């Protein structure tokens with residue numbers, strides 16, 4: 001059985017079916033991309049996977065255990081973390097603190113340890129702060145750890161969201177348009193970083209509009225339109241898929257290939 | 260990074276922190292011997308009480324962004340519980356304190372749990388109702404609270420056979436000890452993972468839950484701790500006044516506590532002291548303004564909102580984040596001035 005297996009999940013908002021019976025699978029260590037036009041239901045799929053919304057029907061199985069309709073905290077605990085399309089950092093907290101919040105669950109000291117500053121508290125704070133600094137260094141935010149999240153430029157904010165998701169100890173990272181708003185140079189750097197995450201053993205699910213990026217780093221691509229899956233396959237297969245070209249790009253096969 | 264005046268000031272304060280804390284301690288501990296009048300000493304004690312109240316509300320409002328306008332209720336629970344216990348059962352002040360603060364905390368739990376589903380103004384309205392309900396209980400539960408007549412001649416705390424009062428400065432030193440403990444508690448709490456999670460929830464609850472934070476439990480915890488501290492202040496307040504009734508704990512008191520938090524600087528500890536000093540002293544100093552006092556008061560608040568929305572002392576530190584296990588030093592670091600204005 002696949003590492004993450006999504007079967008026939010559906011979600012409606014009132015009369016609108018945002019996701020209508022989508023199935024897909026993600027193998028351990030893969031980079032899987034979900035693409036589709038605006039309003040296709042991509043972000044909604046992430047919201048269903050992470051427990052922000054309850055699913056109307058279907059199942060989500062992660063590492064052999066069903067996780068659908070579990071509280072968000074349990075899903076994070078199981079090892080799934082995400083970033084947001086519309087950045088949701090803790091703006092008035094330091095870059096380092098943003099990452100430390102992600103580690104909160106694992107710090108393992110309580111209220112009394114905090115108040116009495118026990119050795120346990122000091123050890124955990126010291127250890128996890130170092131770990132947070134390492135994560136921030138690895139994503140290129142090493143010089144910004146003392147800064148406040150709200151002061152960061154746009155691209156750095158997106159990176160911080162990824163760093164924060166990594167800090168939760170997640171095994172699967174769901175990245176919702178991580179390159180949006182980045183300049184081409186930043187976007188290339190980010191893709192290199194995502195590739196390096198794959199090498200570190202992370203499994204990644206990516207929503208991305210930039211086709212050149214998607215084609216380069218995905219092991220598998222799922223195409224969603226109007227809440228249903230219209231195609232799946234390796235990047236080369238998707239690039240030549242007529243249905244995809246019609247639905248997603250509204251152009252001819254030549255347009256896609258020339259990207 | 261830009262080395263602006265704030266950075267310079269903070270580095271100076273940090274460099275000389277031992278000296279500064281030493282001076283503060285010396286002033287605070289010797290104050291009763293400076294020949295100040297009893298009226299001034301009493302005002303200073305009131306500033307301490309309201310600083311404690313503000314520290315309590317700040318935990319909730321300044322950090323988790325849950326605005327309460329019912330803290331006079333927790334204040335009353337602390338005051339009445341210990342006063343009744345001391346008067347009826349002759350318990351020691353410290354026992355009364357434990358009971359009063361614990362009961363206030365328990366009410367924090369009782370109020371916190373059902374209000375979790377509410378946010379923003381709805382939550383605030385419920386807390387307002389809570390404050391009024393407590394007042395109603397005080398007025399009607401006559402066998403215990405003595406109803407609208409209030410409790411008179413509340414016994415003063417005794418330690419080692421000595422009664423603490425204004426003349427022997429016992430009240431002053433007791434206030435100093437309590438404020439110190441409460442401030443230390445808040446400081447430690449807020450500079451730990453608990454404080455970070457409170458702030459994260461205050462800034463973006465959904466994102467916080469996505470980090471695996473148990474947002475529900477943490478919000479209730481903030482309520483309980485806030486109520487507990489407010490209860491402690493109430494326990495101290497009752498014997499200080501000697502007399503309490505339902506009018507001691509009106510809605511105005513809740514407003515005053517919240518104003519202190521806002522004026523001082525939400526989410527800071529330093530601000531609670533300045534905010535309390537200003538809002539306690541101002542009404543005393545401005546008696547000559549008579550009815551115009553409240554116009555001036557309102558005007559000051561509006562000016563504050565316009566020019567210092569973060570409160571008088573509500574700035575973001577420009578010093579590096581204190582990293583544990585590293586030698587402490589101040590040097591330039593990456594805080595840019597973008598988006599900051601003073």
Ligand SMILES: Nc1ncnc2c1ncn2[C@@H]1O[C@H](COP(=O)(O)OP(=O)(O)OP(=O)(O)O)[C@@H](O)[C@H]1O
Pocket residue numbers: 013016017018036037038039040041042043044045085
């Ligand atoms: N909470 C909600 N309530 C009502 N409708 C919603 C909600 N969330 C999403 N939708 C609707 O569901 C559909 C899918 O939205 P979704 O955000 O998943 O699209 P998307 O594929 O992520 O699009 P984009 O590329 O623009 O981010 C849209 O029509 C959207 O308006």
Ligand SMILES: [Mg+2]
Pocket residue numbers: 042043044085
């Ligand atoms: Mg989207």
